[in-house]
Amino acid sequence: MVSISVEIVLQLDRFIDCVYVQDLPRTFPGHPWLDTPEGHAALRRVLVVYSFRDSDVGYCQGLNYVAALLLLVMKTEEDAF
Numbered sequence: 001m002v003s004i005s006v007e008i009v010l011q012l013d014r015f016i017d018c019v020y021v022q023d024l025p026r027t028f029p030g031h032p033w034l035d036t037p038e039g040h041a042a043l044r045r046v047l048v049v050y051s052f053r054d055s056d057v058g059y060c061q062g063l064n065y066v067a068a069l070l071l072l073v074m075k076t077e078e079d080a081f
Contacts (some may be wrong), residue, residue, distance in 0.1 A: 007051055020044050020059070027064045034068055046080050053081075 024040040038064045046067045051058045069078035 008035045019062050020047060020064075023061075026066045031072075034072070039071075042071060042077050046071060049081055 024043055025035070027043060028034045031039070034043065043064065047059060047064060050063070050067065057063075067080065071077065074080045
């Protein structure tokens with residue numbers, strides 16, 4: 001089992017927030033659900049989980065649109081993931 005310090009997790013979380021916070025409002029702006037705090041939070045959760053699941057890819061520009069479209073079509077975060 002790998003042990004990760006709390007400090008590393010907090011640094012990673014701050015980095016992730018910096019990247020995602022910039023892209024979330026740009027993802028389908030004006031959409032009735034995605035352009036809300038709830039939509040941004042759901043999209044952020046899917047993107048963060050995916051970046052941990054596929055650490056080789058992590059997060060890349062444009063992935064927010066793919067995840068947002070999956071959220072809209074699949075309806076739940078679990079299904080979109």
